[in-house]
Amino acid sequence: MDFDRLLEIKNLYFNINGKDILKDINLTVKKGEILPIIGVNGTGKSTLASIIMGLSGYKPTRGRIIFKGEDITDLSVTARAKLGITLAWQIPANFEGIAVREYLSINNKMSPEEALNFVGLNPKSYMDRILDDSLSGGERKRIELASVLSIKPSLVILDEPDSGIDIASMDIILNVIHELKKNGSSVILVTHSKRMATIADKLVLMCNGNIVKKGDAKKIIKFFEHYCKSCGHIGKIDEGVLNEL
């Protein structure tokens, strides 16, 4: 067994109402790897994130998910989290009556104060706030990042951590990702931001439920900007162009 491989997805399909949302996904994430995933809206990035986390309604139609050498395809969300996987949603859930302090104290390996400081929120002002809709969207997303940091997972899936966050605060997210890496976590980073996507050397391009390519970040982004942005179809990519990547 290759201990360098943290997550392996093998021949994974996901089908809803006869429609293939994900098709023959094969993907490996190494220990400590930061792996950005890019792709136009509706290509299946969040679906893949949900399947890896094991959310209800997201059981693969076919294929296996292996984590730390163990087949986790049939495990519950809790069991996966206990093995070290966590997910920060594209739009995080709100909780009526749960305070930030309490939320950041669930299985935490870092103090809530430290975690808040990391995401640029003053603990004095935020610790006793409730995680309801009185928090702005950006504040809520930062708290989600703080919670991910504080549980020190082996694998974290960040689904568009930059959406709804002002450009000036982009550095905060990048810092969080570097800190995660420093702590030994692997990161799957779903993003539409070029700056985010180029945080790693390699990235994954998804199109219409497929992984088109995993490869050199700069080349793939260039390809994406040339071909994907204006592409209406989707699915077929000129093999020649693809092979140049």
Next chain:
Amino acid sequence: MNYELDRITDIYNKLIGPTNELLDRNTGSIVINEDKVLSINEINGLHIEYNKITDGVEINIHVDADIRINDPVHLCVGMLPSEGRQVIRSRIYIHRNAYVKFLAHCIFQNAKHIEHIMDSEIYLEDSAEMIYKEEHFNSDDGEIYTYPKIIGEIGNNSRLSEEFKLIHGRAGNINIDYDIKQNEKSSCDIMTKIFGKKKDNIKIKESLYLNGPYASGTATSRVVLIDNAKSNVFGEIAGNAPYTRGHVDCQEVISDGDAYASATPKISVNNPLSQITHEASIGRVNKKELETLMAHGISKDEAIQLIVRGILR
């Protein structure tokens, strides 16, 4: 010295916390068991009169004009025997420009078959403010019939904030009925939180009448049900004057079992410049909330508990 007072304060100590405030000479308070007033403490600007009535006590509370009572006034009502009927008929008058906060604790720890009737009238004169928080501590099995009723009127520029909480022990049969009239620029927020178990039967009716211009109000309820508990929630706001604003918010969560819930928000407006909104939801614990907590490594049951505790907090 007073055996019943000792027993009530003992229970208070265990369930709620230190009794020093409850018995402090500088804090307004009244302690009642069955139909007897066990202790009473008036402070500057706070007057409490009482009379014995059939099966209970009639209380009149006045807070004088321009008086600000900073420490909460404690109302502690209990039934030490396991069976019986208790009627508390209260009238609360908050005079002009006064401020007061009441903390009411109702203790029915020994209840096997108890009927508890609370008929309240609340009057706020102009520019007054009253905060009223009531929490019930029922026994875990036993039949408790609770009838909290409030008729209220809030003067111009006045503010009433009311919260009723019954999350400890069996809710039993509870029938809440609030009717509050609001005058110009007044505001009123009422909140009811109940945890229903076994065969509990919960009825909540919260009605606000925004009769004066710029009056605003919220009628909120949070009910969590398990087992065979039942709840019917009716939240009503009527915008009867220009620039009034109101919001009815009923949320019922069935977290387990064969519980039954219904919600009926009723909003009406008879002035084009009034804006009243409502939201009502009945459902299981929100899936995304649940899975977010599970993704932090806690079990489904623990996650449900945390969410339910949050809703009822």
